[in-house]
Amino acid sequence: MPQQTRDKHRLAGLSQGLLALGLLLLWCLLWGSFTPLTIITGILVSTGVSFTFYLPGVELSGRVNPWRVIVFFVVLAWDILRASIQIAWLAFAPNFKPGNAIVGIPLNTRSDLIMSWTSTAISIVPGSIVVDLDRSGSILYVHVIDVHSEEDIQRFIQEVLDTERRLVLAIGSKAEVVRVNEQHALARGRKNR
Amino acid sequence: MTGEWWRDALTIALVFAAAVLCLAAGVGLLRFSDVLARLHAATKPQVLGVILVVADVIFSTPTIGTITLGFSIILFQALTAPISAHMVGRAAYRTGKFRSDVLFRDELRGRNHLLGLDYPDPEDYVSGNTVATPLVQEAPVEHDPVVPNHEQTPGDTAR
Numbered sequence: 183m184p185q186q187t188r189d190k191h192r193l194a195g196l197s198q199g200l201l202a203l204g205l206l207l208l209w210c211l212l213w214g215s216f217t218p219l220t221i222i223t224g225i226l227v228s229t230g231v232s233f234t235f236y237l238p239g240v241e242l243s244g245r246v247n248p249w250r251v252i253v254f255f256v257v258l259a260w261d262i263l264r265a266s267i268q269i270a271w272l273a274f275a276p277n278f279k280p281g282n283a284i285v286g287i288p289l290n291t292r293s294d295l296i297m298s299w300t301s302t303a304i305s306i307v308p309g310s311i312v313v314d315l316d317r318s319g320s321i322l323y324v325h326v327i328d329v330h331s332e333e334d335i336q337r338f339i340q341e342v343l344d345t346e347r348r349l350v351l352a353i354g355s356k357a358e359v360v361r362v363n364e365q366h367a368l369a370r371g372r373k374n375r
Numbered sequence: 376m377t378g379e380w381w382r383d384a385l386t387i388a389l390v391f392a393a394a395v396l397c398l399a400a401g402v403g404l405l406r407f408s409d410v411l412a413r414l415h416a417a418t419k420p421q422v423l424g425v426i427l428v429v430a431d432v433i434f435s436t437p438t439i440g441t442i443t444l445g446f447s448i449i450l451f452q453a454l455t456a457p458i459s460a461h462m463v464g465r466a467a468y469r470t471g472k473f474r475s476d477v478l479f480r481d482e483l484r485g486r487n488h489l490l491g492l493d494y495p496d497p498e499d500y501v502s503g504n505t506v507a508t509p510l511v512q513e514a515p516v517e518h519d520p521v522v523p524n525h526e527q528t529p530g531d532t533a534r
Contacts, residue, residue, distance in 0.1 A: 211447040214440030266423035270396055273403030273416055280408040284468075286482035305457030308419030311411065312457075313464045314483060323483045325464060327407075327415045330479060 202228040250352035257348060258303055265308040272328055281330040284313060287342050289320040290365045291350060291358055297322075299353075300346045310338070340369070382435060389431040396424035409474040410467040418460040425452050 205228035206221070213220045272278060291297055294317070301312040301322055314323040326338050343365070350362045403416025429445040467473050468483065475481060 208447065211443040214443045216439075262423055262426075266396060266420045269403065269415055270399030270420050273399040273406060273420075278406065280412065280477040281479050282408070282412055282477055283479040284411075284481045284483045301461075302454070302457050305461060306419075306422065306453055308415060308423075311414055311418075311460050311464045313411070313461070313468050325411045325414075327412055335480065 198232060202232050205231055245353065245355060247352055250348065254348045254352045258306070258345075261307045269308040269327070279330075281328060283326050283329045283335060285324050285326060285335055285339060286316075287322045287324060287339050289322060289346050290343070290362050291320060291346060291354065293354065293358060296346065296349055296354055296358065299349055300342070303345050303349065304342055310342075343369070386431050386435055389427045389434075393424040393427040393431075396420040396427070400424070408477045409472075411464055411473050412477070414460045414464055414467075418456045422452055422456050425449070 206224040209224035209227055210216050210220050289297060289300065291300070297315070297317070297320055301315060304310050304322075304324065305312050309327050311325045312322055313325045315321065316323070322342070324338075324342065326335070329335055329338065347362045347366055350358045354362070397420070400416050400420045403420070404413050407413045407416055426449055429448050433442050433445045475484075
């Protein structure tokens with residue numbers, strides 16, 4: 183048990199450090215240079231910000247799969263491109279018939295981080311906005327545009343669950359990976375039957 | 376000279392595509408049915424449009440300054456647009472400012488009490504009945520013989 187709490191403290195400290203490092207990187211990006219002056223002022227500003235605007239430590243899983251992270255971002259970029267064109271076409275389509283839906287999607291994850299990243303990811307992709315969410319049950323209530331049938335809704339739910347799975351495979355904990363893979367296998371079996 | 380030629384062509388293509396996307400956002404803002412649908416048009420194609428314009432700036436003047444600034448612009452656009460859309464959408468839903476007749480399905484209806492809200496059901500706003508109906512249904516409790524005392528204290532969570 184003490185080992186576990188020590189691990190937890192270590193992870194919390196690590197997440198604070200990562201946050202400060204991210205702020206430093208952002209500072210350098212905004213100045214557009216990586217000179218010693220920007221780096222030193224960046225360190226000062228990021229430590230100042232992390233102490234004055236103190237946030238509760240994010241629960242990191244402590245596991246990152248770089249290849250899966252790349253896969254996640256490539257698929258995300260492709261989704262943005264595809265869906266932007268779809269929405270743009272929808273705006274111009276002459277025989278456009280409104281048909282929207284608010285769908286409650288129960289996610290498999292129990293991690294706040296994965297949940298918020300999943301909702302951000304599906305919100306960047308045009309065609310879906312997270313209207314509300316139930317944190318205790320990990321349910322996202324998503325407004326989807328241009329759905330007219332049950333199949334459309336099922337396809338959309340599957341897309342969201344796939345996004346979640348890609349994220350969990352990239353940065354989720356081992357237990358989450360196992361759970362998501364089980365659910366994925368179940369869903370696949372249901373589809374093939 | 377030949378190098379400049381394809382650079383100009385790329386600029387034309389990217390800026391044109393971005394302009395078309397922004398135009399689509401404007402048209403969608405006019406044509407879509409209600410707040411929730413218009414949010415899609417207002418926030419999404421514009422993100423890709425900004426990405427394309429920034430990509431063009433990066434391609435035409437590839438210095439470290441523009442590349443880093445471009446990446447931070449894309450990062451902030453991609454992070455803030457969904458969150459502002461979410462906040463506006465949530466406010467619109469909770470105050471009933473949307474058309475429920477164009478919704479193929481609404482699984483959030485009647486869930487306000489699950490989300491711990493004191494708002495009446497959006498349907499009441501739509502029908503013009505803005506007097507808040509009590510969300511905690513008292514009527515079944517009165518007919519329930521198992522629970523004689525229905526005036527429990529709020530902190531009492533016994534079931």
